[in-house]
Amino acid sequence: MVQLFYFADLFGVAVFAITGALMAGRKSMDLFGVLVIAVITALGGGTLRDVILNNHPVSWIRDDTYIVVASLAAVGTVLWVQLTQPIHEKGLLIADAFGLAVFTVIGTEVALQHNVPLSTAVIMGVMTGVAGGVMRDVICNEIPLIFRKEIYATACIAGALAFIGLRALDTPPWLDTGIAMLVVLFIRLAAIRWHFSLPRFHLLDRD
Amino acid sequence: MVQLFYFADLFGVAVFAITGALMAGRKSMDLFGVLVIAVITALGGGTLRDVILNNHPVSWIRDDTYIVVASLAAVGTVLWVQLTQPIHEKGLLIADAFGLAVFTVIGTEVALQHNVPLSTAVIMGVMTGVAGGVMRDVICNEIPLIFRKEIYATACIAGALAFIGLRALDTPPWLDTGIAMLVVLFIRLAAIRWHFSLPRFHLLDRD
Amino acid sequence: MVQLFYFADLFGVAVFAITGALMAGRKSMDLFGVLVIAVITALGGGTLRDVILNNHPVSWIRDDTYIVVASLAAVGTVLWVQLTQPIHEKGLLIADAFGLAVFTVIGTEVALQHNVPLSTAVIMGVMTGVAGGVMRDVICNEIPLIFRKEIYATACIAGALAFIGLRALDTPPWLDTGIAMLVVLFIRLAAIRWHFSLPRFHLLDRD
Numbered sequence: 001m002v003q004l005f006y007f008a009d010l011f012g013v014a015v016f017a018i019t020g021a022l023m024a025g026r027k028s029m030d031l032f033g034v035l036v037i038a039v040i041t042a043l044g045g046g047t048l049r050d051v052i053l054n055n056h057p058v059s060w061i062r063d064d065t066y067i068v069v070a071s072l073a074a075v076g077t078v079l080w081v082q083l084t085q086p087i088h089e090k091g092l093l094i095a096d097a098f099g100l101a102v103f104t105v106i107g108t109e110v111a112l113q114h115n116v117p118l119s120t121a122v123i124m125g126v127m128t129g130v131a132g133g134v135m136r137d138v139i140c141n142e143i144p145l146i147f148r149k150e151i152y153a154t155a156c157i158a159g160a161l162a163f164i165g166l167r168a169l170d171t172p173p174w175l176d177t178g179i180a181m182l183v184v185l186f187i188r189l190a191a192i193r194w195h196f197s198l199p200r201f202h203l204l205d206r207d
Numbered sequence: 208m209v210q211l212f213y214f215a216d217l218f219g220v221a222v223f224a225i226t227g228a229l230m231a232g233r234k235s236m237d238l239f240g241v242l243v244i245a246v247i248t249a250l251g252g253g254t255l256r257d258v259i260l261n262n263h264p265v266s267w268i269r270d271d272t273y274i275v276v277a278s279l280a281a282v283g284t285v286l287w288v289q290l291t292q293p294i295h296e297k298g299l300l301i302a303d304a305f306g307l308a309v310f311t312v313i314g315t316e317v318a319l320q321h322n323v324p325l326s327t328a329v330i331m332g333v334m335t336g337v338a339g340g341v342m343r344d345v346i347c348n349e350i351p352l353i354f355r356k357e358i359y360a361t362a363c364i365a366g367a368l369a370f371i372g373l374r375a376l377d378t379p380p381w382l383d384t385g386i387a388m389l390v391v392l393f394i395r396l397a398a399i400r401w402h403f404s405l406p407r408f409h410l411l412d413r414d
Numbered sequence: 415m416v417q418l419f420y421f422a423d424l425f426g427v428a429v430f431a432i433t434g435a436l437m438a439g440r441k442s443m444d445l446f447g448v449l450v451i452a453v454i455t456a457l458g459g460g461t462l463r464d465v466i467l468n469n470h471p472v473s474w475i476r477d478d479t480y481i482v483v484a485s486l487a488a489v490g491t492v493l494w495v496q497l498t499q500p501i502h503e504k505g506l507l508i509a510d511a512f513g514l515a516v517f518t519v520i521g522t523e524v525a526l527q528h529n530v531p532l533s534t535a536v537i538m539g540v541m542t543g544v545a546g547g548v549m550r551d552v553i554c555n556e557i558p559l560i561f562r563k564e565i566y567a568t569a570c571i572a573g574a575l576a577f578i579g580l581r582a583l584d585t586p587p588w589l590d591t592g593i594a595m596l597v598v599l600f601i602r603l604a605a606i607r608w609h610f611s612l613p614r615f616h617l618l619d620r621d
Contacts, residue, residue: 021615022617024561024615025615025616025617026617027557027561028562028614028615028616028617029557029561029562029614029615030561030562030611030612030613030614030615031612031613031614031615032560032561032566032567032568032612033558033560033561033562034615036561036567037561039537047466051465051466054468056468057467057468057530058466060534061466061467061528061530061531061534062530062531063531064531064532064533064534067533067534067537068533078615081615081617138552139548139552139557139558140557141552141555141556141557
């Protein structure tokens with residue numbers, strides 16, 4: 001079970017690194033820039049969570065598999081695109097939804113182990129899922145997409161709440177983890193399929 | 208006294224969250240984006256201070272009132288604006304100056320409790336007051352306003368220095384806190400009223 | 415030796431602060447903005463490293479010489495430019511390469527003291543060298559230059575690897591430090607002289 005979860009985590013790292021590498025490519029960065037953006041996208045959310053929770057050592061400080069996986073995913077993306085293979089956008093979105101589900105559950109669980117208030121646990125789940133992508137967008141000089149496009153973080157919030165609720169009912173770990181991940185996946189995939197969005201808040205700029 | 212200070216702190220959180228929500232509205236973010244920007248604006252400065260000072264647990268990890276207040280302020284702002292009530296800009300500026308005063312004094316005091324050099328205590332006071340707003344502007348893809356408009360951080364520096372000076376004189380807590388807050392408030396309000404600005408440093412871009 | 419290294423560190427702080435002040439000038443910031451950008455450029459990389467490694471207290475929290483040096487360098491830059499002295503661009507680039515060399519070696523050494531995996535030590539060396547400049551560019555609303563221009567971070571990677579290799583061979587401290595710094599300096603200066611660049615990754619934006 002723990003083993004399975006570790007591989008799911010690494011899968012999430014790889015997928016997020018790919019989205020980082022693609023964004024770096026859109027900005028015509030050099031190979032170092034591609035690596036850095038990929039690593040930040042993949043590991044930034046978890047690192048921020050651990051630093052704020054004082055949960056040391058941070059995962060990739062302890063175990064360099066994370067960095068290696070993120071780097072290989074970035075290099076693989078560059079090679080794949082250079083060999084003129086098109087990116088399978090839909091496949092990437094589905095993989096990204098899976099990564100989001102894993103990261104959200106991990107983040108929520110780490111927070112619960114620190115005996116924080118429940119609202120903080122939800123925030124830590126969401127932060128783990130989305131902060132890496134926000135850092136990617138901010139460094140690449142874009143307003144973070146997740147604040148504007150189809151439902152994304154809302155899926156994390158629902159998944160984190162499901163996880164906390166099931167954990168409170170003392171369900172076995174494989175069940176609460178599995179259901180919470182399915183909640184994130186289902187909401188996110190439905191939002192992609194039918195273009196669900198949250199209402200936007202428009203305010204005229206009067207500066 | 209402690210009770211009073213706690214409410215002043217929450218008032219600052221609410222005001223800063225409102226400025227965050229308004230900025231998110233100018234960028235047409237969705238409701239989740241509004242919440243995130245509001246929370247980062249309200250709690251980002253104190254969080255950065257605590258992480259750098261190794262002052263754990265961070266306030267909102269320990270006590271979820273902070274998150275709740277920031278979220279309610281964000282949601283309230285959206286509702287208020289949707290119901291076509293105009294924002295009272297002047298009122299908001301004055302409330303923001305009050306929040307700035309509270310945050311600066313809290314930040315300076317937390318730093319002094321860690322026995323840091325005095326210049327570091329001043330920086331921590333300023334950081335608590337302004338870093339949330341800087342994060343808001345950076346994520347929203349704006350060059351931080353406080354680096355360009357009327358005197359803002361300078362008010363924090365003066366307030367932090369006043370607080371450190373009075374504390375060294377062993378004045379009672381209500382007095383040093385009160386005077387330091389008044390220093391921030393007075394300088395900031397005077398700058399708004401008469402449009403005081405620091406001189407700017409212009410350098411031709413030769414790239 | 416330790417004394418010498420301390421001065422080299424402060425020299426790096428001053429140089430990085432100057433590049434921060436110049437960037438702030440290109441964005442027409444006020445004096446406070448110039449100070450903040452200078453300090454973040456000079457101390458941001460080391461602070462991020464220490465926070466992620468849980469290496470407290472952060473250098474400038476413990477010893478305010480760092481802040482003083484960075485501030486003086488920023489103020490000096492403004493005065494220098496105002497008195498219409500042109501900036502000696504080439505001299506600044508060489509000084510920056512020296513600062514990069516010092517920061518990289520310090521960052522790698524701090525990481526090694528925490529018994530991290532070797533890949534993490536390399537990342538910490540690179541982070542110490544480049545993260546301050548990345549923060550400067552992100553806050554100033556620019557895509558970080560080091561992800562696009564001549565070889566920069568690659569010099570840090572080579573220097574960090576050289577340092578780790580020599581340290582494993584148990585060479586005396588002055589030798590591994592000296593050689594690793596020379597590696598960074600040599601690669602960086604060669605890249606400036608002959609305009610070496612890493613290949614870029616171009617991806618058409620299909621949004």
